[in-house]
Amino acid sequence: xxxxxxxxxxxxxxxxxxxxxxxxxxxxxxxxxxxxxxxxxxxxxxxxxxxxxxxxxxxxxxxxxxxxxxxxxxxxxxxxxxxxxxxxxxxxxxxxxxxxxxxxxxxxxxxxxxxxxxxxxxxxxxxxxxxxxxxxxxxxxxxxxxxxxxxxxxxxxxxxxxxxxxxxxxxxxxxxxxxxxxxxxxxxxxxxxxxxxxxxxxxxxxxxxxxxxxxxxxxxxxxxxxxxxxxxxxxxxxxxxxxxxxxxxxxxxxxxxxx
Amino acid sequence: xxxxxxxxxxxxxxxxxxxxxxxxxxxxxxxxxxxxxxxxxxxxxxxxxxxxxxxxxxxxxxxxxxxxxxxxxxxxxxxxxxxxxxxxxxxxxxxxxxxxxxxxxxxxxxxxxxxxxxxxxxxxxxxxxxxxxxxxxxxxxxxxxxxxxxxxxxxxxxxxxxxxxxxxxxxxxxxxxxxxxxxxxxxxxxxxxxxxxxxxxxxxxxxxxxxxxxxxxxxxxxxxxxxxxxxxxxxxxxxxxxxxxxxxxxxxxxxxxxxxxxxxxxxxxxxxxxxxxxxxxxxxxxxxxxxxxxxxxxxxxxxxxxxxxx
Numbered sequence: 001x002x003x004x005x006x007x008x009x010x011x012x013x014x015x016x017x018x019x020x021x022x023x024x025x026x027x028x029x030x031x032x033x034x035x036x037x038x039x040x041x042x043x044x045x046x047x048x049x050x051x052x053x054x055x056x057x058x059x060x061x062x063x064x065x066x067x068x069x070x071x072x073x074x075x076x077x078x079x080x081x082x083x084x085x086x087x088x089x090x091x092x093x094x095x096x097x098x099x100x101x102x103x104x105x106x107x108x109x110x111x112x113x114x115x116x117x118x119x120x121x122x123x124x125x126x127x128x129x130x131x132x133x134x135x136x137x138x139x140x141x142x143x144x145x146x147x148x149x150x151x152x153x154x155x156x157x158x159x160x161x162x163x164x165x166x167x168x169x170x171x172x173x174x175x176x177x178x179x180x181x182x183x184x185x186x187x188x189x190x191x192x193x194x195x196x197x198x199x200x201x202x203x204x205x206x207x208x209x210x211x212x213x214x215x216x217x218x219x220x221x222x223x224x225x226x227x228x229x230x231x232x233x234x235x236x237x238x239x240x241x242x243x244x245x246x247x248x249x250x251x252x253x254x255x256x257x258x259x
Numbered sequence: 260x261x262x263x264x265x266x267x268x269x270x271x272x273x274x275x276x277x278x279x280x281x282x283x284x285x286x287x288x289x290x291x292x293x294x295x296x297x298x299x300x301x302x303x304x305x306x307x308x309x310x311x312x313x314x315x316x317x318x319x320x321x322x323x324x325x326x327x328x329x330x331x332x333x334x335x336x337x338x339x340x341x342x343x344x345x346x347x348x349x350x351x352x353x354x355x356x357x358x359x360x361x362x363x364x365x366x367x368x369x370x371x372x373x374x375x376x377x378x379x380x381x382x383x384x385x386x387x388x389x390x391x392x393x394x395x396x397x398x399x400x401x402x403x404x405x406x407x408x409x410x411x412x413x414x415x416x417x418x419x420x421x422x423x424x425x426x427x428x429x430x431x432x433x434x435x436x437x438x439x440x441x442x443x444x445x446x447x448x449x450x451x452x453x454x455x456x457x458x459x460x461x462x463x464x465x466x467x468x469x470x471x472x473x474x475x476x477x478x479x480x481x482x483x484x485x486x487x488x489x490x491x492x493x494x495x496x497x498x499x500x501x502x503x504x505x506x507x508x509x510x511x512x513x514x515x516x517x518x519x520x521x522x523x524x525x526x527x528x529x530x531x532x533x534x535x536x537x538x539x540x541x542x543x544x545x546x547x548x549x550x551x552x553x554x555x556x557x558x559x560x561x562x563x564x565x566x567x568x569x
Contacts, residue, residue: 006370013367018358082354086412089318090371091344257320258312 004096011104015070021108024066028112031059032120040127047132048124049144055120056151063116064159064187067109071166072179074101075252079174084257098252102167109159117152138221147219154215161209161237161244162187168244172251186210212236269331271296271345271420271452272317277326279312279476286312287476290326294454296419299446301463301470301484302456303559309476310456311351314424317454318348331419344372347418351425353409357398361389361408364397365415372416379415387411387441403434410441414451421445423455427462439466460556474563496526499547500538509541510534523551 015021032055039046075098078084088094136147162183169179190210197205205211212233270293279287287309294300304310315321317328319335319342328335333342355364365384369375384393387407397405406426413421423442427435443466445451457463463470464484472479499521500506506522507514515523526534531548538545 003373010367010370013359013363014356017363081357082352083356085320085350086348086354086368088320089343089346089348089350090368091340092371093340254322256322257315 004100007092007097007100008103008107011074011100012107015104015108021070024069025112025115028059028063028066028116029119031055031062032116032123036120036123036127045132046128047134048121048128048130049132049136049148050134051124051128052120052148053136053151055124056116056148056155059116060155060159061187063112064162065184067105067112067159067163068166068180068183068187070108071105071163072170072176072183074105074167074170076170076174076176076179079257080176088257094253095249098171098249102248105163105167106160109156109163113152113156113159117148121148136220138219150219151216154219157234157237158213158215161241162213164241164244164248168248171248186213206232207236207239209236209240268296270294271331272454273327273329274313274317275327275329277313277316277328278324279309279316279321280324285476287316287323290473290476290478292471292478292481294420294452295469296452297446297450298468299442299453299455299466301467302454302473303460303463303470304456304458304473305563306458308473310458310473311424312476313473314348314350314422314454314456317422318346318350319343320350344416345419346422347413347416347420348422349406349409349413349424349426350422352428353405353412355397355405355408355412358396360396361393361400361404361411364408365393365411368412369415375415383411383415386414402429403431403437406430406434406438410438414445417449417451419450419452421451421453423453425457426455427457427459435462442466460559464556472559472563479563494526495523495551496531496534497521497523497547497549497551498534498538498545499549501544501546505541506538506543509538509543521547 032051035055035058036046036051039051075084078087087097090097136142136144139147142150165186166179166183169182170176173179186209190213194208194210194213197208197211206228215230215233218230218233272294274290274292277287277290278285290309290313302310302313312321316323317330317335319339323336330342330345333345335342355361356367359367362380362384365380369380384390387410389404389407389411392400392404397408400408406429413423421442426438430438439462442453442455446453446468455463455466467484469481469483471481495515497518498506503517503520503522507517510522510524513524515525517523524534535545535548
């Protein structure tokens with residue numbers, strides 16, 4: 001077990017020893033900082049929770065894109081640089097090497113989310129204080145903190161599915177750019193396709209990946225497909241998740257590493 | 260320690276009927292040979308003959324269609340982790356993480372095998388002569404330095420078998436010489452078996468004790484390099500002299516052939532000195548004495564039937 005953690009440590013080194021990762025973190029924190037400062041200067045009666053939520057909305061998509069970039073590079077990058085050859089001739093099974101990459105990626109997502117969550121809360125608390133009377137849409141009896149935490153949790157689930165898809169494409173097609181392109185399409189274009197497909201009255205429409213993004217809508221009380229519950233969406237997403245993982249591992253284990 | 264029992268005469272690598280087919284094409288056809296321990300073993304073949312594919316199968320990067328590869332008795336197919344633990348390799352170019360420093364690269368590989376101490380890392384850095392630049396990013400390294408870092412990652416865990424695929428590609432003459440001396444040192448002093456592929460015959464000739472030749476995925480021959488084994492035998496010796504006719508008669512005609520500017524005789528070590536004395540006594544001027552061994556290139560062309568593309 002301890003020996004395996006060293007593999008994860010290696011993958012972490014490959015993420016955090018690169019300048020781009022720190023540029024990503026800087027951007028992730030600069031955006032909420034700028035939004036709050038603008039709010040402080042020009043906003044009418046700014047509230048810490050309102051700002052924490054809009055900043056999360058603004059940054060979370062970008063954060064997904066950053067995580068997708070790292071996921072796309074994780075496997076495909078080793079192939080395109082040729083380093084995969086030296087990586088796979090160590091006394092570790094391919095499954096474990098892939099798992100170490102995936103875990104490092106999961107840690108990156110958790111770290112980014114935690115960083116944004118803590119940073120925006122502290123920042124807005126410091127700037128605006130906790131005395132506002134803002135309530136979240138459909139908040140009900142939930143506390144502000146619990147609501148925002150749930151908001152992040154649902155975003156994390158979506159991010160994990162998107163990033164796992166990028167990881168799968170990166171592994172199966174060994175192309176980082178394809179992985180990034182397709183994942184961004186799912187993140188942004190998917191919503192448009194979803195709104196078109198919604199009008200189709202076919203049973204399979206309910207199982208299309210795009211339609212189940214935007215989980216936070218369940219929290220706010222207006223889901224994408226009107227009569228589908230959060231549980232159903234989570235079920236469909238986990239189905240896709242299992243397929244992405246299985247494909248990644250199957251292909252990575254069987255692949256001949258040539259040229 | 261990892262390097263238990265490097266001695267003995269058991270082959271370090273055994274290839275048994277190794278075959279690789281991709282689609283309908285047979286890339287490697289029923290390859291069988293053993294690599295004896297403690298030798299520098301050359302793996303020769305024209306471009307596209309299947310050298311790299313064979314090496315990739317030996318380290319588990321590619322699957323065999325059929326057959327078996329054993330590394331010190333462990334199957335690379337069914338017992339991959341135990342088999343590959345004995346192996347250090349550079350497959351084609353030494354591709355390392357360019358955004359990491361040389362040192363971070365070595366730490367990366369050291370973490371993947373238990374029992375490599377910090378001292379061992381420093382020792383290896385010293386050995387390949389990278390001490391001054393090891394904390395610089397790999398992207399600032401010259402090809403020769405990357406090659407040395409590649410060797411360093413391959414020998415970190417003191418492998419019983421070191422596999423190098425075309426190691427002299429892109430190296431300048433000084434770098435080639437350094438690598439060659441280094442490989443011979445490993446084989447001689449550390450008992451490491453070195454398996455090295457190349458299509459550069461002159462290089463292999465200077466490096467190897469034995470070599471296998473493949474062509475179109477088939478094994479053509481395995482043989483020791485002439486001159487390295489059976490030192491007591493008579494060799495063909497060329498005497499460069501001013502008057503070949505006079506030299507021939509001074510030896511009573513006991514020569515193999517005359518060449519322009521010299522004679523060729525078959526002689527052992529002591530006889531060479533005697534012949535020289537007789538020539539000098541007969542007033543023949545001797546400018547040079549050297550052994551006429553068949554070059555690897557000659558042998559290679561002989562067994563491959565003068566295949567082109569080498």
